[in-house]
Amino acid sequence: MLDIAMNHSENIIDRAKLGDKGAFNKLVSLWHKRIYNFSLKYFNDHDLAIEATQKTFIKVFDHLGQLKEIEKFKSWIYVIALNQCREEDRKFGRLSKMFVSSDEVSEAKHKQEHTSSPESDYVKTEMSDIVTEAINELGEEQKTVLIMKEYEGLKFREIAEILNVSENTVKSRLYYGLSRLKKILEKSRAFNESYHDGK
Amino acid sequence: MNHTMMENKIDEAKIIDYLYGELPKEEIIKIENQLKENPELKLEMEGMQATRDALGSLEDKEMIPPTFVFDQRDKSISFFRSDAFRWVGSIAAGLTLLLVSAALLNFNVSNTDQGLQIGFGELAPLPEEELSKENVKTWMAEAMGEYETATDQKIAAVQSKLTSEMENQDQKNIALMSTMMKSHAAGTGQLMQQYVMQLNDDNKEIIQNFFTVSSEKQKKYVKTVMADFNEFYQNQRNYDMRLIETSLGKIQNNQDVKQLEQDQLLASLYDMVKTQSK
Numbered sequence A: 001m002l003d004i005a006m007n008h009s010e011n012i013i014d015r016a017k018l019g020d021k022g023a024f025n026k027l028v029s030l031w032h033k034r035i036y037n038f039s040l041k042y043f044n045d046h047d048l049a050i051e052a053t054q055k056t057f058i059k060v061f062d063h064l065g066q067l068k069e070i071e072k073f074k075s076w077i078y079v080i081a082l083n084q085c086r087e088e089d090r091k092f093g094r095l096s097k098m099f100v101s102s103d104e105v106s107e108a109k110h111k112q113e114h115t116s117s118p119e120s121d122y123v124k125t126e127m128s129d130i131v132t133e134a135i136n137e138l139g140e141e142q143k144t145v146l147i148m149k150e151y152e153g154l155k156f157r158e159i160a161e162i163l164n165v166s167e168n169t170v171k172s173r174l175y176y177g178l179s180r181l182k183k184i185l186e187k188s189r190a191f192n193e194s195y196h197d198g199k
Numbered sequence B: 001m002n003h004t005m006m007e008n009k010i011d012e013a014k015i016i017d018y019l020y021g022e023l024p025k026e027e028i029i030k031i032e033n034q035l036k037e038n039p040e041l042k043l044e045m046e047g048m049q050a051t052r053d054a055l056g057s058l059e060d061k062e063m064i065p066p067t068f069v070f071d072q073r074d075k076s077i078s079f080f081r082s083d084a085f086r087w088v089g090s091i092a093a094g095l096t097l098l099l100v101s102a103a104l105l106n107f108n109v110s111n112t113d114q115g116l117q118i119g120f121g122e123l124a125p126l127p128e129e130e131l132s133k134e135n136v137k138t139w140m141a142e143a144m145g146e147y148e149t150a151t152d153q154k155i156a157a158v159q160s161k162l163t164s165e166m167e168n169q170d171q172k173n174i175a176l177m178s179t180m181m182k183s184h185a186a187g188t189g190q191l192m193q194q195y196v197m198q199l200n201d202d203n204k205e206i207i208q209n210f211f212t213v214s215s216e217k218q219k220k221y222v223k224t225v226m227a228d229f230n231e232f233y234q235n236q237r238n239y240d241m242r243l244i245e246t247s248l249g250k251i252q253n254n255q256d257v258k259q260l261e262q263d264q265l266l267a268s269l270y271d272m273v274k275t276q277s278k
Helices: A002-007 A010-017 A022-042 A046-066 A070-100 A102-114 A118-125 A127-135 A140-150 A157-161 A167-186 A189-198 B002-019 B026-035 B040-056 B084-106 B132-278
Strands: B109-111 B117-118
Touching: A002 A140, A010 A046, A010 A070, A010 A127, A022 A070, A022 A140, A022 B084, A046 A070, A070 A140, A102 A157, A127 A140, A127 A167, A140 A157, A140 A167, A140 B040, A157 A167, A157 B084, A167 B002, A167 B040, A167 B132, B002 B026
Parallel strands: none
Antiparallel strands: B109 B117
């Protein structure tokens, strides 16, 4: 229902462009879930995702008047969201470098990898957590394409437009992203069990 | 190389298109035939599909969308908050600060007949005499005259002192030289006599040594020559003796041969006579 509304929101976008605050809030309610979930999968961090989502909508409000082709709103809003995610990532990266030394990071990572409390074991067996962690092990380019295709359901053409690359490049990134993800997941017991059961 | 890379790209793209159901029917059939023939490709495809299935386990999180509240207040800015007021205010504050600090430090500026005077505290009056070009010239001429007089006096004193000292030094030098010459002349005659005597003695000694050495050498030489001659004479004598002996031996041999020939002749004659008598 929401998807249909999103894909037929030209009228709302038109009104928001003309300064209709109510229409803009309607646009936010339509797109907020998508942008938040995109950001959440990008960061695997609720606070950063919220921050990026809010900044995306502020940017949308400020620059909506500059959008010439309303039918390209979908690509346009994802371009803004991706840029915000990258900016937050840079800021967060700088901050974490300022307060946490690289040794501490690697130590924490090491601890995280080797601590095996019953609780964490349980959590790790949850497939969604394994997948979330695996996605975040991918490179930024592969991760972005994978999230956009798998979770945002964007067409290859739309992703190529957002990232300003060719469709073949998008497919290539997705291919290598999936291959890498497969290798990461194969290390997980839960994935192997479900994969072999499925067979 | 590029061709191979291009082929690989197409293959990757096709695999992705197949996984996401974006291939036409004919292409799907082709790929499925390939999968039947190529178990490695089939395994890869199954792995990719399983990965996609695993990705499906991660669901969207629900989030209540916020409502954006827009600021409806009048955006006109009052004069006191305007940029122009801030600029003018800042400059005025700066000037006030300068004036206050000048007053505290007793900053004075006065315009007198002699010129503009600026300073902190009470300003000292300038000297009354006018600092004109002519005045300065006169002051300088006076100062230079005094300086020149003092310098001339000093130079004259130094000159007279130097002359008297040089005269004294000359007299001393002359006296010293004459003393030295006299002592030198006296000493030279004795020295020459001693030298000649020593030279004569040396020459005598040399000549004696020469003759002594020479006679000894001649004796040695004559002895050597005599010995050599004696040796030569003995050798020559031996040689001659051997020659004579050899010659005598030769003569003896010849005589023996001749004797033998005579004997043979006599024997043959005897034989002939004997034969004829028969």
